[in-house]
Amino acid sequence: MSNKENKTKLHYVLTGTGWALLAIFVAAILIHFSWNMAMPELFGAAKMSFKNAFGLVILAAMVAGLFGRRIAGRHVGLSRHTKVRENA
Numbered sequence: 001m002s003n004k005e006n007k008t009k010l011h012y013v014l015t016g017t018g019w020a021l022l023a024i025f026v027a028a029i030l031i032h033f034s035w036n037m038a039m040p041e042l043f044g045a046a047k048m049s050f051k052n053a054f055g056l057v058i059l060a061a062m063v064a065g066l067f068g069r070r071i072a073g074r075h076v077g078l079s080r081h082t083k084v085r086e087n088a
Contacts, residue, residue, distance in 0.1 A: 024061075028054040 032053035039045040
């Protein structure tokens with residue numbers, strides 16, 4: 001592998017990581033403000049801090065990663081050439 005290919009791969013990794021972090025922060029900001037605008041007034045719930053909203057986004061991403069790839073008992077994202085064992 002050449003040095004240029006390594007730099008290109010590193011660039012993609014850093015760019016993807018940056019976009020993921022940006023998406024997490026934007027989601028946390030949206031949850032923070034939407035929760036604080038609606039929930040205390042509608043249900044008398046406590047206000048949420050940004051730290052709590054950030055943690056909620058991380059928790060939701062982990063749960064979606066664990067359970068979100070299974071739809072109707074089949075794994076999503078398998079190629080059409082991959083055989084999937086059906087449970088009897």
